[in-house]
Amino acid sequence: MKVILKETINSLGIIGSEVAVADGYARNYLLPQDKAVLATPQNRHKMAQEKTKFDIQIAKERKLAEEMAQKLEGVVCQISAKVSEEDRLYGSVSTRDIIDALAGQEIVVEKRMILMKEPIKEIGSFKIPIRVYKEVEPEITVEIVPE
DSSP: EEEEEESTTTBBTTOOOOOOHHHHIIIIIITTTEEEEEOOOHHHHHHHHHHHHHHHHHHHHHHHHHHHHHTTTOOOEEEEEEEEOTSEEEEEEEHHHHHHHHHHHHHHGGGBBBBBOEEEEEEEEEEBOOOOOOEEEEOOEEEEEOO
């Protein structure tokens, strides 16, 4: 089913774009939550008229994202963890630990923003990208130190 997005959804696209989604996703989530409208000729025409408003909103979102990226660039996050004799961690450091450490520095990020392929299981310094907005991904440094 083709729909036109009324707001930016990270997994689908930006506001005003026409995307194809599963019928159930559109019927049960996007349309009732007023996040999208059906891609009919009337709705396409209406969205084309509101395009300037969408462009302004996209510019605002991008500007906020770039400000957030500047704030995040160069941030060093230090996490202490229990370590075995071979410098291996008991357990691992996950996105939740990084979120908590950043919250201690008064930086708020969501779990889905942290682009970690797998949990960290050893001591060291790691560069972790944070997706703030589409194509805006600053890197923070996470240092794992023994407790």
